[in-house]
Amino acid sequence: MNKPIRRVSIFCLVLILALMVRTNWVQGVQAEAWATNKNNKRQVYDRYAHPRGNIIVDGKPVTQSDFVNGLRYKYKRSWVDGAMYAPVTGYSSQSFGASQLEQLEDGILSGSDDRLFFRNTLDMLTGEPKKGGDVVTTINSKAQKAAFDGLGNKKGAVVALDPRTGAILALVSTPSYDPGAFAGSESGDSKAWVDLNADPNKPMLNRALRETYPPGSTFKLVTAAAAFENGVFQSVDDQTQTPKPYILPGTKTELRNESDNEPCENATVKVAMDWSCNTVYGKIGTELGKEKMRAQAEKFGFNSTVDTPVRSEKSVFPTNSTPDGVALDSIGQHDTRATPLQMAMVSAAIANNGSLMQPYLVDQERSASLTTISKHTEKQYSQAMSPETAQKLQDLMVSVVDNGTGKNAKIPGLTVGGKTGTAQHGEDNAGLPFAWFTSYAKTPDGQSVAVAVVVEDGSNNRDGISGGRLAAPIAKAVMQAALGK
Amino acid sequence: MSPQGAPNRRNTELAMLAFAVLLPVLAYANVGLAMDDSLPAGMLGYGLGMGALALVAHLLMRRFAPYADPLMLPIATLLNGLGVVMIWRLDKAGKLLHNNYPAAANQLMWSGLGVAFFIFVMIFLKDHRVLQRYTYISMAAALVLLAAPAFFPARKEDFGAKIWIRMGAFSIQPGEFAKIILTVFFAGYLMVKRDALALASRRFMGLYLPRGRDLGPIIVIWLLSLLILIFENDLGSSFLYFGLFVVMLYVATERTSWIVFGLLMSVGGAVAVASTASHVKTRIDAWLDPMAAFTPKPPQGSTEQIGQSLMALGSGGVTGSGLGQGRSWLIDFAAKSDFILGSFGEELGLTGIMAIFMLYALLVQRGLRTAIAARDPFGKLFAVGLSSAMALQVFVVAGGVTGLIPLTGMTMPFLAQGGSSVVANWALIAILLKISDSARRPGVEPAPATELQGGAAS
Numbered sequence: 001m002n003k004p005i006r007r008v009s010i011f012c013l014v015l016i017l018a019l020m021v022r023t024n025w026v027q028g029v030q031a032e033a034w035a036t037n038k039n040n041k042r043q044v045y046d047r048y049a050h051p052r053g054n055i056i057v058d059g060k061p062v063t064q065s066d067f068v069n070g071l072r073y074k075y076k077r078s079w080v081d082g083a084m085y086a087p088v089t090g091y092s093s094q095s096f097g098a099s100q101l102e103q104l105e106d107g108i109l110s111g112s113d114d115r116l117f118f119r120n121t122l123d124m125l126t127g128e129p130k131k132g133g134d135v136v137t138t139i140n141s142k143a144q145k146a147a148f149d150g151l152g153n154k155k156g157a158v159v160a161l162d163p164r165t166g167a168i169l170a171l172v173s174t175p176s177y178d179p180g181a182f183a184g185s186e187s188g189d190s191k192a193w194v195d196l197n198a199d200p201n202k203p204m205l206n207r208a209l210r211e212t213y214p215p216g217s218t219f220k221l222v223t224a225a226a227a228f229e230n231g232v233f234q235s236v237d238d239q240t241q242t243p244k245p246y247i248l249p250g251t252k253t254e255l256r257n258e259s260d261n262e263p264c265e266n267a268t269v270k271v272a273m274d275w276s277c278n279t280v281y282g283k284i285g286t287e288l289g290k291e292k293m294r295a296q297a298e299k300f301g302f303n304s305t306v307d308t309p310v311r312s313e314k315s316v317f318p319t320n321s322t323p324d325g326v327a328l329d330s331i332g333q334h335d336t337r338a339t340p341l342q343m344a345m346v347s348a349a350i351a352n353n354g355s356l357m358q359p360y361l362v363d364q365e366r367s368a369s370l371t372t373i374s375k376h377t378e379k380q381y382s383q384a385m386s387p388e389t390a391q392k393l394q395d396l397m398v399s400v401v402d403n404g405t406g407k408n409a410k411i412p413g414l415t416v417g418g419k420t421g422t423a424q425h426g427e428d429n430a431g432l433p434f435a436w437f438t439s440y441a442k443t444p445d446g447q448s449v450a451v452a453v454v455v456e457d458g459s460n461n462r463d464g465i466s467g468g469r470l471a472a473p474i475a476k477a478v479m480q481a482a483l484g485k
Numbered sequence: 486m487s488p489q490g491a492p493n494r495r496n497t498e499l500a501m502l503a504f505a506v507l508l509p510v511l512a513y514a515n516v517g518l519a520m521d522d523s524l525p526a527g528m529l530g531y532g533l534g535m536g537a538l539a540l541v542a543h544l545l546m547r548r549f550a551p552y553a554d555p556l557m558l559p560i561a562t563l564l565n566g567l568g569v570v571m572i573w574r575l576d577k578a579g580k581l582l583h584n585n586y587p588a589a590a591n592q593l594m595w596s597g598l599g600v601a602f603f604i605f606v607m608i609f610l611k612d613h614r615v616l617q618r619y620t621y622i623s624m625a626a627a628l629v630l631l632a633a634p635a636f637f638p639a640r641k642e643d644f645g646a647k648i649w650i651r652m653g654a655f656s657i658q659p660g661e662f663a664k665i666i667l668t669v670f671f672a673g674y675l676m677v678k679r680d681a682l683a684l685a686s687r688r689f690m691g692l693y694l695p696r697g698r699d700l701g702p703i704i705v706i707w708l709l710s711l712l713i714l715i716f717e718n719d720l721g722s723s724f725l726y727f728g729l730f731v732v733m734l735y736v737a738t739e740r741t742s743w744i745v746f747g748l749l750m751s752v753g754g755a756v757a758v759a760s761t762a763s764h765v766k767t768r769i770d771a772w773l774d775p776m777a778a779f780t781p782k783p784p785q786g787s788t789e790q791i792g793q794s795l796m797a798l799g800s801g802g803v804t805g806s807g808l809g810q811g812r813s814w815l816i817d818f819a820a821k822s823d824f825i826l827g828s829f830g831e832e833l834g835l836t837g838i839m840a841i842f843m844l845y846a847l848l849v850q851r852g853l854r855t856a857i858a859a860r861d862p863f864g865k866l867f868a869v870g871l872s873s874a875m876a877l878q879v880f881v882v883a884g885g886v887t888g889l890i891p892l893t894g895m896t897m898p899f900l901a902q903g904g905s906s907v908v909a910n911w912a913l914i915a916i917l918l919k920i921s922d923s924a925r926r927p928g929v930e931p932a933p934a935t936e937l938q939g940g941a942a943s
Contacts, residue, residue: 001865002857004736008869009853011732012876016846019880020839022889026798027835034799039779039792042800042812071578071814 041072046110048073048094053109053132053368055089055101058141061134063089073185077102082178084148087157087171087206088139088361090310091179096193100206100310101135101361102179108133108365108373115374119367131368138167138363138376143449146481147172150474156455157207157340160478163348163440163450165378166357168308169482170451173207209312212337213454216423217467218438219332220281221346221393222317224269226296227284228389236270236392236399246279248286248324255282255327258422273396274404276420278331285330286323293330294319299384300356301345302338306381308361315342332423340452343438345381348450350397351417351440354390356381397439406437408472411480415442418475420467432457437471441479449482451475493925495547498555502543505559506536509566512808516574519809534593535566538600542607549607550922554855557921560848561914564841564899565596565907570808571828572821572902578814588821588902595904599911606915613919617863620673627667630659631709635716660722661896661909664729664878665916668870671730674702675737676862683738706730711754718764721881721893725874727751732873733866772891790819794827794886798838805834821902823894826886841900842883849876852917858924868920871913 026034036043052075054061062085064078077092079085090100098106107113111120111132123130140160147158151174160170181192196204205211227233233240244265245254257264257278264277272280285293297303297317306312318325318335328334341359349356358379365373385393397417400406406418421436434457440450453471479485510532517525525531539562546553573589610616616623633650650657675682682699710723731747759765770777770784775791777784793816801811813820813828820828830838852872859865878895885892896906 001736001739001862004739005853005856005865005869008732008736008873009850012849012853012873013846015876015880016842016849018889019883019887020842022884022887023798023830023835023838023842026795026887027802027830027838031799031802034796035802037776037796037799039776040796040800041815042796045812 044094045072046112047092047106048075048077050111050130050132051075052077052092053111053134055085055105055109056134056136057085057088057139057144060141065132068184070185077183078180079178082180083176084144084172085139086176086179087173087208088137088144089179091183093179093183093189093193094185095189096182101137104309105135105362105365108135111368113373116367119369119371133365133367133373134370135362136364136366137361138162138169139171139361140169140482142481142484143170143478144172146170146477147453147474148174148176150453150477151455154455154470155201155207155457156453156471157211158451158453158474158478159208159340159344160449160451160482161344161348161357161359163352163448164357166348166359166381167363168359168361169449170478171208171361173205175201175203177203206310207454207456208340209308209310210339212313212315212339213434213436213456214334214423214425215332215336215338215343216421216434216436217276217278217332218343218346218419218421218436218452219330219336219338220273220276221350221397221419221438222297222300222302223281223285223288223293223330224273224396225300225350225385225389225393226288226293227269228392229296229385230288230292232284232288233269236273236395237268239266239268240272240280240284241266242272242277242280242283244279246283246327248282248327250322251324253324255279270396270399273419274399276405281331282327286327288330289323290319290321290326290329293317293326296385299382300349301342301381306341306345306359308341308359310361312339312341315339332421340454342452343436343454344450344452346384347397347417347419347438347440347452349382349384350390350393351442351448351450352390353387354383354385356384401439405466405468406439406472408468409437409439409476409479411441411476411485413444414479414483414485416440416476416479418472420472422466433465435465435470436467437475439472439475439479441483443483443485447483449479451478451482453478493552494555495543495551498546498558499543501555501559502539502562505563505566506532506539508563509535509570512567512570513573515807516570516577516809519807520574520577531569531593534597535562538597542600542603545604545607546918550918552925552927553918553922554851554925556851557848557914557918560844560851561899561911564844565599565911567829567841568825568897568900568902569593569596571825571832571900574809574832575814575821575828577809578812591904592902592907595907596911598904599907602908603911603915606912606919610916610919612923613864613867613916614861616669616867617673617676620670620677623666623670623673627663627670628709630663630666631713631722633659658896658903658905660719661903661905662912664725664874665871665909665913667726668729668733668867668874671733672863672866672870675733675866679737679862682734682743683740707750707754711758715758715762718762719894720765720768720891721878721885721895724751724881724893725877725895727754728877729870729874733870736869737862737866768891768893772885772888775888788892790816790824791885791888791892793817794824794830795888797827797831798887801831801834803835805830805832805837808832822896823882823892823901824886825901826883826897829900830887842879845875845879845898849873849879851921855917855921855924859920860924864920864923868917871917875910875913 051065055063062080065075066078068076073094090102092098092102109132143160147170158172177196182189245256248255262275264279294317302315302317305314315338321329325334329336358381360376364375394417401409401416401418405420409416409418418439423434425431435455438452442448453475455470514524569592572592576587576589710727713719713723734743778787778789797813811831813831816824816827849872856865856868881893882895882897884890896903898910
């Protein structure tokens with residue numbers, strides 16, 4: 001009987017061998033795929049198994065990692081002034097994933113980034129507990145607070161940039177939400193998440209980066225830049241030879257101004273900007289044509305997304321409008337749409353003598369032991385216009401604040417330039433208008449800030465809504481805070 | 486190799502036994518340090534308790550089975566010890582997650598009972614050949630044990646399988662004991678019939694066809710295994726009993742044709758059952774697509790467990806997360822029983838699993854080595870049966886957990902939580918050791934029982 005027993009013995013070894021081969025396949029060859037499978041909860045548990053790094057504003061963390069010592073999750077994320085900073089940080093939830101910086105910088109924050117490998121290995125050998133690295137933002141806490149308080153319970157957004165570097169100094173969207181409300185995995189977190197998603201006011205929408213609005217009259221800055229760049233005018237005091245009213249080309253439709261009393265007929269470029277004449281800038285746009293207008297708009301960043309690193313929605317200058325449409329596009333109505341970030345970029349380029357800097361939100365990434373892992377280097381996004389054109393536009397914007405619709409933004413001791421906008425929207429312009437203000441301010445010693453503010457449905461009374469009345473005071477407060485005045 | 490004059494190797498066994506006790510104690514300390522940053526309070530008691538059990542078993546072996554194989558007791562002790570540590574570790578996680586009762590204390594108690602059973606067999610089974618007398622009683626007992634669970638209701642969490650007898654809080658899994666008792670019957674029956682089966686047959690197309698009256702019992706066993714499958718939803722057991730029978734038949738008759746018949750019949754049966762019984766189809770579907778249960782609309786009767794087990798294994802990778810540092814509790818309630826190998830795979834990695842497979846391979850090979858060395862055909866058949874039953878069970882369970890074959894829901898010998906399993910496997914080891922003792926004992930007379938029955942001594 002020994003021969004068959006030997007064969008059975010070989011058979012049993014083959015069985016075990018098959019198991020070994022299979023396990024090698026699963027745990028060796030396929031291991032990575034199983035470990036990172038989307039249904040493998042270990043990944044999200046790992047993210048909260050160690051203290052998460054922090055997002056830093058003005059040297060102070062606006063996030064915290066709280067030791068909750070659950071079996072599944074050891075740590076839970078919480079925020080300081082969560083609602084105010086949510087458009088900057090995004091959320092990081094045990095149950096609902098992460099967004100914005102919390103998501104994009106997850107490698108650094110959770111400590112799993114390859115650049116932290118050496119540090120982590122060292123910590124493992126020395127018995128140091130693992131901890132994620134920090135993300136240092138460019139946000140100025142005072143400007144952020146001024147913007148957040150300025151918007152108050154109104155719906156809207158504010159973006160402030162440093163024109164010289166592109167650093168984002170404020171990024172606010174209201175109504176906002178507290179990311180801490182659903183950071184955990186309890187039933188309360190789940191309820192908060194469901195409620196926020198169902199809220200008709202869309203508190204989780206980042207209006208500063210992800211919502212596009214008709215920019216209204218603030219877009220006239222782009223039209224003016226195109227006119228100077230293309231040599232249509234030489235000086236801000238050139239006559240524009242505009243009839244009143246202006247008939248849209250190819251139609252019998254009259255393009256009107258806000259009020260018939262405005263001195264828009266044959267106004268100079270400057271007077272037309274002060275009074276925000278639709279007839280003048282509509283005509284300029286038509287005469288330049290859609291290609292030249294589009295080219296100028298794209299130099300400011302229209303028709304592209306911008307990674308700050310949080311990706312902004314594309315602002316749009318349409319490419320297929322009829323000539324009468326181009327007139328309306330050129331005064332920021334019709335199919336033109338812009339994010340608040342985009343309009344801040346327009347002001348910033350003008351204030352920085354035509355050079356548009358790439359907007360950025362993250363200044364540094366560093367390890368838990370404060371070693372810098374990466375630092376942002378300033379980059380030019382484009383030369384949006386010549387320095388001469390920029391100087392002319394600065395004159396126009398300063399004049400708007402000194403003599404025109406932007407008086408509410410005037411700050412003693414500072415050079416302030418701005419442009420108002422009251423953008424109609426909705427079917428037959430039935431919605432309440434959006435109030436816009438885009439501006440910049442400079443100190444005598446050369447510091448500067450550019451701000452764009454949009455307020456949606458800011459008043460129940462249609463006549464109460466204008467960029468100068470609703471948005472300019474907010475921009476003023478943000479500029480003062482940013483420049484420490 | 487002649488068994489005569491084999492060195493008795495008891496000191497080797499003692500040294501390895503010390504290692505087999507020390508390793509789980511260190512693993513226990515490791516889990517405590519990883520999960521609580523302190524040495525577990527029960528560590529000393531656990532170590533002393535396990536050490537004492539192992540020592541008593543060893544001392545009794547010196548007295549009652551001095552020439553037995555030196556490897557089997559340490560391997561069983563090591564597997565049992567590691568199993569208890571892993572169950573304890575999963576208890577700690579489960580306390581916070583599920584309402585799982587703490588199973589480690591129970592498992593420890595059952596392990597104690599298992600060793601007691603081991604000792605009982607050591608002392609009172611003077612000669613394994615006496616079991617031969619109970620051939621037909623064994624068959625009846627095995628049939629009763631196998632059939633019994635069909636009359637008890639299945640619980641939802643048993644995944645459709647009806648393999649338990651429950652009386653209040655107390656439950657046994659009779660299949661584990663039936664495994665041994667059935668082997669007694671097979672060995673006894675085949676030893677008597679082997680000549681008839683091997684020689685009285687007609688040649689047909691190169692195969693030896695057996696006579697109908699000899700074929701009868703095989704058909705009966707085949708049908709029985711199908712019935713178990715149908716009424717108790719127990720794929721694993723039916724595979725195990727049928728495989729066991731084919732292997733023993735082959736060894737007894739030395740005829741390959743039996744294997745061909747066995748395979749043909751099992752394939753036929755499997756196809757017939759798979760196309761009629763829905764739960765078999767469910768398991769095959771779950772095996773083909775383990776992640777189907779995670780889709781928004783999981784197919785009916787699907788389970789996350791196989792997918793969870795594969796993700797646990799994958800996350801463990803080559804080196805594992807370290808004891809106490811994995812998240813094996815994601816596999817849910819079966820983590821301590823059917824899927825304990827997944828827990829080991831995650832925390833000890835590929836390295837640990839390979840070591841565990843090596844331990845089983847060694848255990849099985851020592852058992853088969855015993856079969857070769859055994860001097861009586863009953864002992865040979867009995868040892869082959871017990872060893873290959875162990876190998877088949879390990880293959881079926883581990884194959885299911887790692888996704889090699891469809892899941893069948895048996896327990897990993899010694900490692901997994903389960904009283905019946907631990908006690909039965911300790912008894913199995915005790916019998917193998919007894920056979921091995923008599924095989925290696927120098928200068929033993931040929932067994933009188935064999936001659937009395939008139940069977941051919943090999």
